[in-house]
Amino acid sequence: MSKNPPNYIATTNACKLCTPLGAALAFKGIEGAVPYLHGSQGCATYMRRYIISHFNEPIDIASSSLSEKHAVYGGGPNLKMGLLNVTEKYHPALIGIATTCLTETIGDDVAMFLKEYDQEVEGEKPLMVQVATPSYSGSHMEGLHDAVTSVVKTLACRKGIRKAAVNLLPGLVSPADIRYLKEILSDFQISATVLPDISDTLDGRAAVVYEKIQSGGTPLDSISNMGNALATVEFGHTMGSESGGRILKDRFGLENICLDMPMGISATDLFFEHLQRISGTPVPEKYLAERGRLVDSYVDGHKYLYGKRAIVYGEEDLVVGLTAFLAEIGVMPVLCASGGKSGKLKERISAGSASLLPEAPQVFENMDFYDISELAEKMDPDLIVGNSKGYPLAKKLSIPLIRVGFPIHDRMGGQRILHLGYRGSQNLFDLVVNACIARKQELSPIGYSYM
Numbered sequence: 001m002s003k004n005p006p007n008y009i010a011t012t013n014a015c016k017l018c019t020p021l022g023a024a025l026a027f028k029g030i031e032g033a034v035p036y037l038h039g040s041q042g043c044a045t046y047m048r049r050y051i052i053s054h055f056n057e058p059i060d061i062a063s064s065s066l067s068e069k070h071a072v073y074g075g076g077p078n079l080k081m082g083l084l085n086v087t088e089k090y091h092p093a094l095i096g097i098a099t100t101c102l103t104e105t106i107g108d109d110v111a112m113f114l115k116e117y118d119q120e121v122e123g124e125k126p127l128m129v130q131v132a133t134p135s136y137s138g139s140h141m142e143g144l145h146d147a148v149t150s151v152v153k154t155l156a157c158r159k160g161i162r163k164a165a166v167n168l169l170p171g172l173v174s175p176a177d178i179r180y181l182k183e184i185l186s187d188f189q190i191s192a193t194v195l196p197d198i199s200d201t202l203d204g205r206a207a208v209v210y211e212k213i214q215s216g217g218t219p220l221d222s223i224s225n226m227g228n229a230l231a232t233v234e235f236g237h238t239m240g241s242e243s244g245g246r247i248l249k250d251r252f253g254l255e256n257i258c259l260d261m262p263m264g265i266s267a268t269d270l271f272f273e274h275l276q277r278i279s280g281t282p283v284p285e286k287y288l289a290e291r292g293r294l295v296d297s298y299v300d301g302h303k304y305l306y307g308k309r310a311i312v313y314g315e316e317d318l319v320v321g322l323t324a325f326l327a328e329i330g331v332m333p334v335l336c337a338s339g340g341k342s343g344k345l346k347e348r349i350s351a352g353s354a355s356l357l358p359e360a361p362q363v364f365e366n367m368d369f370y371d372i373s374e375l376a377e378k379m380d381p382d383l384i385v386g387n388s389k390g391y392p393l394a395k396k397l398s399i400p401l402i403r404v405g406f407p408i409h410d411r412m413g414g415q416r417i418l419h420l421g422y423r424g425s426q427n428l429f430d431l432v433v434n435a436c437i438a439r440k441q442e443l444s445p446i447g448y449s450y451m
Contacts, residue, residue, distance in 0.1 A: 012370035016339025018135040021047045022143025023098035024061050029282050031197020031217035032093030037064040038079050039100025049385055050362040053409035055202040062086045074170040075103055078114045090212050090296035093220055094127040104134035129154045141315045142174050145239045158227035158252050165191040167232040173202035176416045188279040193222040203415045231278055236317035237343040260352055261321035262420050264328040290422035291429055301433040306330040311376050313386040314405045320372040322385055324352035333361040334379045400435035420448045
């Protein structure tokens with residue numbers, strides 16, 4: 001469902017972030033890579049501020065630092081100079097080049113500039129991957145998916161015979177989620193390439209010596225071997241017509257398994273069923289135990305959650321997963337909103353949760369927080385589920401905000417929030433139940449010490 005056209009043309013506090021920011025996150029998940037923005041310095045500064053405040057890790061994003069002059073005469077010389085400087089100072093294995101609104105609007109031919117750079121600069125040079133990411137064309141999720149697609153297009157190939165391996169393209173999930181997914185794949189005895197892998201690059205150890213490029217990320221050799229895998233698992237249905245998984249299917253004949261984000265029991269069950277089929281390995285006992293504990297907690301906490309009304313917002317695929325999870329635990333999502341505009345959000349929410357809800361939630365794409373706030377005040381919600389950008393609304397309505405997704409910039413540990421699988425669902429369940437109990441406790445005239 002689309003919102004009614006307003007009588008103004010403006011976005012007030014967007015429910016999304018800019019497209020090249022997503023590309024920068026994707027490139028940060030590749031071993032030895034440096035994200036590079038072909039645009040103004042302000043774009044890189046804005047993105048670094050958002051990423052650092054969420055992950056609490058140092059992050060460098062290079063920039064061609066264009067000014068007014070370059071908007072007229074083009075940014076080719078600055079792009080080449082910047083690439084040379086990054087190569088000399090960082091010695092990267094790969095430079096991921098994302099464009100911005102400015103360079104896309106003036107029509108800079110980045111592919112031509114890179115070809116000229118390759119001819120003009122002698123000696124060994126890092127790999128270059130470019131992606132077009134003007135912010136007016138989408139959200140940070142489009143930027144991330146498009147960057148992953150460009151990496152696969154540029155680097156993936158087939159070498160020798162097909163191997164019993166899986167490519168996992170998880171989208172924008174937390175480093176903690178990535179670590180858990182890698183643990184699951186290992187326990188199924190599946191050799192996997194996870195792209196992007198931000199589990200160390202954006203949630204690393206305290207280093208004795210500062211690393212210009214953080215350790216970790218998807219190895220380039222693994223990316224080049226993605227065409228040799230048996231299958232690709234992609235999380236999300238709202239991406240565009242082209243994706244990394246579809247590229248690998250078309251080029252190399254790999255099975256492409258496209259799933260909703262495994263949040264809650266039903267979605268995680270489906271994910272595990274595919275892993276069991278691919279690997280030929282039964283579900284390990286520890287995950288059966290995690291599932292059993294989760295079911296038990298659903299029973300224990302149902303009386304605190306049944307009938308609660310929730311507002312859910314964020315990236316489209318995250319909203320789909322959260323809505324299904326909330327419906328599963330007895331919470332009724334009444335408003336599901338995203339700044340994305342794939343045209344698929346309502347369909348995917350219905351597919352994942354329609355059978356669990358007495359009535360369908362209102363679903364809106366291309367939303368900002370001004371619109372969400374206007375609608376929310378009429379819906380009598382009990383809680384809000386989304387990133388930190390919803391805090392002013394939660395404060396205004398005096399209801400709990402369950403902080404999930406990206407960005408979390410008013411609390412510690414956003415990078416360590418588990419969202420996926422049985423373990424992540426258990427974490428989310430406890431967060432939701434305890435927020436509801438705490439709110440009831442706060443409103444009680446006498447308070448209480450026992451549930």
